[in-house]
Amino acid sequence: MLTVKNIHQYYGGSHILRDVSFEATLGKVTVLLGRNGVGKTTLLKSLMGLVPIKSGSIELEGKPIHKSTPYERARAGIGFVPQGREIFARLTVEENLRMGLAYKSGSTPIPAELFELFPVLKQMINRRGGDLSGGQQQQLAIARALAPKPKLLILDEPTEGIQPSIIKDIGRVIRMLADRGDMAIVLCEQYYDFAQELADDYLVMERGEVIARGLGKDMEAQGVRQLVAI
Secondary structure, three states, X not given: OEEEEEEEEEEOOEEEEEEEEEXXXXXXXXXXXXXXXXXXXXXXXXXXXXXXXXXXXXXXXXXXXXXXXXXXXXXXXXXXXXXXXXXOOOOEHHHHHHHOOOOOOOOOOOOOHHHHHOHHHHHOOOOEHHHOOHHHHHHHHHHHHHOOOOOEEEEEOOOOOOOHHHHHHHHHHHHHHHHOOOOEEEEEXXXXXXXXXXXXXXXXXXXXXXXXXXXXXXXXXXXXXXXXXX
């Protein structure tokens, strides 16, 4: 689904991403790990087109997208859940979900499946986003990204600041979405146990480079916890 080849990215004179390559496959969760400041969020923003790459290529279903705008990438089938959620605090839950459908016809219904995945959103449908708890806002952010039925879902630190019960719910949803087999998922995560539980494949970054990669089931044996320990 996603193929990233030899991408480099700079902020000013700083070389942030260094020759990064990886693939994300349908039906699998690819977990991106690393300490703070190693370039993980920059990589995800590069995939979404929010920051430009200097060189290399990004392909979705075999088609190059690295010169496409963020909205073109969204239309091509990428859903993005940014770090910090970035929901619209003054809009209702329903209006936030409709923002995820912004490039569809105005008569496009909100998929009923979103309320099956996150029942609390049905209960809070007329509440303003800013009135939800942090965990509920995260569920809303994920549902908004899922509304147009993406082929690739990118999540940046979805457990950050979230209570344990909702972390379990989010993990259950991510696993279920992957197991359906019609979506690839890239998950950037600091919470090691959550990442290990979900990972089909993993990457570890340090100083903008991928320093380790492999199968999720091998993470413990390959010492990944020590590589990302602060």
